[in-house]
């Protein structure tokens with residue numbers, strides 16, 4: 001005899017599992033890094049470029065991540081945290097001081113390319129953050145600065 005769970009049992013099961021996974025929290029502590037260690041202090045981009053980089057990239061590529069309300073809800077929170085971890089590992093603007101000159105140059109080139117090809121900011125991020133939807137003019141400004 002095959003046991004087919006009722007719709008109600010399935011929904012109840014789903015709610016219980018959803019409730020339980022909420023206990024697996026993400027670490028939202030931003031380790032404080034002195035401002036002098038950051039890209040903006042070291043490379044001193046013009047103010048408008050600095051603002052664009054901060055608003056379009058820093059939630060993932062820095063230690064100043066602003067976590068939105070849905071970062072409290074699993075499994076979205078896990079997915080979001082994974083992006084932040086991966087992004088910081090590859091490129092952390094807050095820790096620019098730790099990169100040697102060659103690394104800085106290659107990262108800047110990568111940034112120009114990622115912006116030019118519209119790989120960055122990540123598509124899913126742009127949907128939710130209108131301020132990260134760069135206009136052609138804004139993209140141009142950032143690319144020119146990263147390329148120099």
Ligand code: HEC
Nearest residue numbers: 056057059060083086087090091110111114120121122125
């Ligand atoms: C929503 C998070 C998020 C935002 C916002 C974001 N990135 Fe990323 N970025 C990532 C992740 C995650 C990776 C790691 C590789 C991957 O998964 O594509 C990455 C990788 C990169 C890399 C590749 C680094 C390497 O060495 O290979 C560059 C360059 C980059 N991002 C630049 C930027 C720039 C410039 C901005 C802002 C215009 C930006 N990113 C905004 C998440 C983000």
